[in-house]
Amino acid sequence: MLERSATAATWPAQLRAAPSVVGRSMSRAWDQDEARVFVEALFAKHHGEIYAYLVRMLRDGELAADLTQDAFVKAYRNYDTLEKDENARAWLYQIAHRVALDELRRRKIVRMVPWTGESHGAAPSAERLAMDLRLSGPLERALAKIPERQRAALLLAELHDLTGLELAAAMGVSHVAARAILTRARESLRRALATEKELEHSAEQERDAMFAREARGGR
Amino acid sequence: MTLPFRRRHNDAEATHDRARALSSRRLLESLDADEEGWLTRHLDACTECRREDEAFAADQELLRSLREKPIEPPRDLWAKTSAALDAAAAKRSQPAPGRAGRQAGWGFPVRAAAGVFALLVVIGAAVLPGLLPNGQPGGSQVAVGPSLAPGPTAINVDTAAIPAARVSPDGSWDIFFTEVNKVCPGSTPECVPPPSEHQGSTVDLLGAKASSVTISPHNDQLVFESESGAGNEGKIYIVPVGPAGGPTQAPSTPTASPTGSTPPSESPEPTPAATPVGQIEIASGVTVVGEVAYSPDGQFLAFSAAPKDGSSGPDLYVYAAGNPGAVAVTSDHRTYFSAWLGNRVLASHITADESAAPGNPKASKAPGASGNGNNGQGQAIEGRAGSFLFDPATDTRTELTQPDVWMPVVDTNSRFVAYWSGTLRSSDGVTWQLGDGQLVLDGWNAGAPEGRASTEPATPDANASPEPVVGPAANATPLVTGHVEDFRAKFDPDGIRLAVWVSERVGEIDGRLHLRVIDPATGALRPDEPLDAPGVPALRRFSIDENRLAWVSPSGQDGHESALQVLGWSGDTFGQIHSEPATNLLILR
Numbered sequence: 001m002l003e004r005s006a007t008a009a010t011w012p013a014q015l016r017a018a019p020s021v022v023g024r025s026m027s028r029a030w031d032q033d034e035a036r037v038f039v040e041a042l043f044a045k046h047h048g049e050i051y052a053y054l055v056r057m058l059r060d061g062e063l064a065a066d067l068t069q070d071a072f073v074k075a076y077r078n079y080d081t082l083e084k085d086e087n088a089r090a091w092l093y094q095i096a097h098r099v100a101l102d103e104l105r106r107r108k109i110v111r112m113v114p115w116t117g118e119s120h121g122a123a124p125s126a127e128r129l130a131m132d133l134r135l136s137g138p139l140e141r142a143l144a145k146i147p148e149r150q151r152a153a154l155l156l157a158e159l160h161d162l163t164g165l166e167l168a169a170a171m172g173v174s175h176v177a178a179r180a181i182l183t184r185a186r187e188s189l190r191r192a193l194a195t196e197k198e199l200e201h202s203a204e205q206e207r208d209a210m211f212a213r214e215a216r217g218g219r
Numbered sequence: 220m221t222l223p224f225r226r227r228h229n230d231a232e233a234t235h236d237r238a239r240a241l242s243s244r245r246l247l248e249s250l251d252a253d254e255e256g257w258l259t260r261h262l263d264a265c266t267e268c269r270r271e272d273e274a275f276a277a278d279q280e281l282l283r284s285l286r287e288k289p290i291e292p293p294r295d296l297w298a299k300t301s302a303a304l305d306a307a308a309a310k311r312s313q314p315a316p317g318r319a320g321r322q323a324g325w326g327f328p329v330r331a332a333a334g335v336f337a338l339l340v341v342i343g344a345a346v347l348p349g350l351l352p353n354g355q356p357g358g359s360q361v362a363v364g365p366s367l368a369p370g371p372t373a374i375n376v377d378t379a380a381i382p383a384a385r386v387s388p389d390g391s392w393d394i395f396f397t398e399v400n401k402v403c404p405g406s407t408p409e410c411v412p413p414p415s416e417h418q419g420s421t422v423d424l425l426g427a428k429a430s431s432v433t434i435s436p437h438n439d440q441l442v443f444e445s446e447s448g449a450g451n452e453g454k455i456y457i458v459p460v461g462p463a464g465g466p467t468q469a470p471s472t473p474t475a476s477p478t479g480s481t482p483p484s485e486s487p488e489p490t491p492a493a494t495p496v497g498q499i500e501i502a503s504g505v506t507v508v509g510e511v512a513y514s515p516d517g518q519f520l521a522f523s524a525a526p527k528d529g530s531s532g533p534d535l536y537v538y539a540a541g542n543p544g545a546v547a548v549t550s551d552h553r554t555y556f557s558a559w560l561g562n563r564v565l566a567s568h569i570t571a572d573e574s575a576a577p578g579n580p581k582a583s584k585a586p587g588a589s590g591n592g593n594n595g596q597g598q599a600i601e602g603r604a605g606s607f608l609f610d611p612a613t614d615t616r617t618e619l620t621q622p623d624v625w626m627p628v629v630d631t632n633s634r635f636v637a638y639w640s641g642t643l644r645s646s647d648g649v650t651w652q653l654g655d656g657q658l659v660l661d662g663w664n665a666g667a668p669e670g671r672a673s674t675e676p677a678t679p680d681a682n683a684s685p686e687p688v689v690g691p692a693a694n695a696t697p698l699v700t701g702h703v704e705d706f707r708a709k710f711d712p713d714g715i716r717l718a719v720w721v722s723e724r725v726g727e728i729d730g731r732l733h734l735r736v737i738d739p740a741t742g743a744l745r746p747d748e749p750l751d752a753p754g755v756p757a758l759r760r761f762s763i764d765e766n767r768l769a770w771v772s773p774s775g776q777d778g779h780e781s782a783l784q785v786l787g788w789s790g791d792t793f794g795q796i797h798s799e800p801a802t803n804l805l806i807l808r
Contacts, residue, residue: 032308043300051292056285065293069300073307098418105385105801139281147389157247158282164248172421173391180423183243184389186275193278 030080039076042088047072049160050096056155057100059144067103071096090166097152097170104148138200142192150185157182234261235268242272246279372410373401374794376787379764380417382434382807383771383783390425392441393418394434394460394807399767402787402794413798414785420460426452430728430760431507434460434807436517441807444507453505453527455545457520457538458498501538501545508533509555510707513808514562519611520545521564523556532649535566537611548609548616553651557606557626558709560633564609567625569602569643569651602643602651608689617666619690623656626706627691629663630714635737636663636691637698637708637717652725658699658706660717660735660744662692696744699733699754709763715739716788718763720770721754729773732757734786749786749793757784760806771804772797 050071054064074095082091143151149171156162156170168178241250241258250258262269380396387393396417403410424432424443431444438460445454505524513520518540523533524547531552538545553569604625608617619627627638641656666689698708698719705722715737722730731754736745758781761770767787774781783798783806 036304036308039304043297047296047300048292051296052290055290061290061293065296065299068292068296069303072300073303076304076307106799139285147387149387149389149391154282158279159285164244167247172418173423177421177423179240179244179247181389181391182247183240186243186246186278187239189278189282190271190274193281 035076035079038079038085038088039072042075042092043072046089046092050092053093053096053155053160054100056143056159057148057152058103059140063103067099068096071099074099087169090162090169093156093160093162093166093170094172097156098172100152101148138193138196142189142196145192145195146185146188149181150188153178153182153185154189235265238262238265238268239271242268242275246275373403374787374789374792376400376402376766376789376794378767378785378787381762381764381767381769381783381785382419382438383769384432384805384807385801386429386803386805389423390427391421391423392427392432393421395419396438397769397783397785397798399785399787399796402785402796404792404794411796414796416798422458422460424458428507429805431455431511432805432807433511433513435513436515436808440517442501442511442513442520444511446506453503454500455502455505455507455511455522455524456498456500502536505536512556512559514559514611516562519562521556521559521566521611523554523566525552529649532569532651535564535609537564537609539611548611548614552649553602555626558628560608560629561631562610562612564611565606565627565629566609567604567606567627569604571600571602571645571648599644599646599654600648601654602645604639604641604643606638606690617689620664620688621690621693624691625653625656626708628708628710630710630717631712632714633663633665634714635710635717635742636661637710637719638691639703639706640691640695653703653705657697658703658708658719658721659695660698660737661695662742664688664690664692698735698744701753705730707759707761709761711763711768712765716763716768718761718768719754720757720759720761722759728759730757730759731755732761732768732770734768736791749788755784762806762808769806771806774802 047068051064051068054067054071055061058064058067071092075092078095082088143154146154153167153171156167162170164175164179167182168175171178171181173181238258238261241254242262244250245255245258262272376399378399380398382394382396384395385393396419397414398417399414401411401414419438422441424441426445427443428446431442433442434440435442440457441460442455442457445456446452501520502524504527506527508523508525511520511522520538521535522545523535525531525533533555534547534549534552535554535556536545536547549566549568551568553571555567557565557567559565604623606619606624606627608619609615610617623640623642625639625641625643627636629636637658637660639653639656640659640661642654643651644654645651698717699721701721702723703721704725705727707720709718710716711718717735717737719733719735720730721733722728732750733754734748734750736747736749737743738745755770756773757770758773761768763769766789767785769783769785772782772784781802781804782800783804784795785797786793786795788794
């Protein structure tokens with residue numbers, strides 16, 4: 001089960017609201033073996049939740065797997081920027097969040113180019129279909145419709161149990177801004193859910209009407 | 220505490236906003252007793268807020284129900300990750316290329332980089348058949364196609380980072396710094412992957428007028444005008460931002476910039492401020508005309524601003540670090556900020572024939588100058604331009620000797636000046652456009668030694684400074700040919716490269732960017748231009764700094780999205796590179 005990790009008292013300055021770990025001042029020397037052991041341990045403990053977060057953000061299991069891999073490679077490369085091991089989980093989410101946003105941004109770009117299509121080939125994989133089915137409820141559709149950062153805030157807070165400070169660190173904003181984004185996210189989700197429910201309701205009505213017509217016609 | 224970025228219509232709504240924020244927050248973390256008590260009382264009294272509170276809680280439950288649908292990672296995830304870690308280790312153990320201290324990593328994931336690069340290959344192949352790029356993300360140069368021109372072609376350049384932002388519809392600004400150390404010659408575009416980005420802060424600037432957002436020389440502050448949000452329109456704010464790669468936090472101690480004026484951060488606890496703490500309001504009831512610019516040392520800000528209600532034209536405002544607000548230093552309502560020259564402001568003002576009847580209501584809102592020729596509009600009032608230097612440290616003003624100099628920009632060595640040489644035109648006496656004249660380059664007479672002319676009290680007086688000649692040397696050469704409605708000019712730090720953005724339409728942000736190079740020995744313009752002769756398509760904001768010119772190309776160019784374009788140089792060798800395409804890009808300084 002997911003657990004909360006860092007406390008406010010032990011929170012390093014660089015993670016309080018830092019948007020990215022790249023380019024941060026070094027807090028410990030980078031040692032190849034040490035970094036590898038550290039990242040392997042991190043992977044063993046957190047890869048499932050990081051993968052799940054990326055799946056929920058991107059709605060693409062294969063892509064999420066690639067990006068999970070990228071996130072751990074980034075963690076490995078930037079291992080020396082983590083001040084305290086107890087903050088590793090939120091730090092990892094910070095990396096994963098940035099990776100996800102970069103990918104979403106890239107996806108918007110690629111969508112503009114006629115050549116694109118599916119990078120995995122024309123036919124969706126079985127895994128992709130399974131993923132789509134899993135994400136096909138009104139809640140998932142509503143989540144997919146709200147702005148990306150708001151979606152990230154909701155997922156991190158409600159499904160991945162990040163505290164307010166961890167949320168701020170993962171999203172690269174101040175604590176106050178993180179709370180505000182979360183409030184906006186709840187408002188957006190509420191509206192999107194209402195829309196989804198309305199759409200579902202009218203689809204049901206249409207279906208009922210169609211059955212009724214068919215029933216009358218068949219009589 | 221003022222909360223300028225939340226749309227708030229009145230106090231009652233602010234109360235409901237607070238309730239909503241607290242309802243949301245208590246699902247994340249515990250409220251203190253006062254907040255909890257206030258919220259309980261409010262929810263007892265407000266049905267709508269109670270309903271929202273219940274909805275938030277219900278949605279939380281719904282969200283948490285997703286945990287019942289576990290998402291299992293693929294079994295081979297570790298094998299793939301392990302291989303990627305091995306590859307990263309191998310790369311890391313190789314000597315790192317590039318400048319010392321610079322992060323060699325990419326600002327986007329490996330796969331994303333590969334995707335973008337594949338895109339570049341396709342575009343490159345389509346545009347230049349037979350020519351394929353030979354770079355790969357990660358640095359090593361590998362030949363990809365059989366017809367590839369062999370060998371490295373990139374030009375190494377040592378450039379200043381480019382501060383820019385991506386703006387999200389939700390009002391968040393992702394600030395980033397693009398580092399360019401390689402550019403490609405015109406014959407081999409895409410010879411290297413797109414430049415790397417260094418992420419800065421993310422700030423929420425809801426309601427900010429994009430054209431006004433400017434970052435300070437130390438990258439620690441943003442200044443912007445708020446143009447929406449009840450009660451916040453027409454206010455100009457300074458907001459601290461984290462340093463490059465650092466947190467967005469209110470600076471607790473002053474730095475070598477106007478940050479020193481930032482009051483200690485107030486407690487943001489009771490309300491959901493969506494902004495970094497520490498922002499200060501420096502002007503209100505006005506709208507910025509033209510651009511806002513920090514002095515080179517970051518100690519002053521200058522801009523021209525007109526009343527928000529449009530009742531008159533702009534005056535020059537200066538904000539000094541440590542002061543409570545910006546101060547209008549002119550009162551003629553016809554003064555336009557042009558540029559900084561060291562720590563003095565260059566500005567222009569208009570004298571008009573007041574007897575001409577105003578009344579044409581079709582006034583353009585073009586900032587600063589725009590428009591030449593009469594275009595058959597008729598009833599135009601002709602204006603004469605004059606320019607002056609203003610020293611905010613001593614509050615003194617020096618008129619330029621030569622008339623008809625509009626929006627002059629002088630290089631840092633005080634050798635050259637670029638300006639509109641001609642008249643201005645208005646239909647209403649408030650908004651002015653370019654009249655008859657041309658955009659020129661001229662020599663600059665700095666007047667007294669130390670580049671300082673004799674000064675006078677801060678009142679305009681064109682008659683009382685007969686001694687030193689300050690201003691253009693009356694040896695003007697046309698800078699660009701063709702129709703000019705609007706322009707911006709800026710010199711590079713060497714003072715011999717001049718970027719000129721020109722628009723043929725009033726108030727447009729699309730225009731063409733030129734780079735003119737001056738022969739330092741003769742002071743003459745070189746005939747050849749590093750950018751295409753008619754200028755390259757560019758949005759209004761561009762940035763010229765050490766060894767590079769950066770601009771944003773408008774979308775729709777050759778079917779491409781907007782992108783950050785960079786022309787870099789090493790001496791007289793020029794090359795170009797562009798970022799991955801993106802929307803809502805804005806150069807910040």
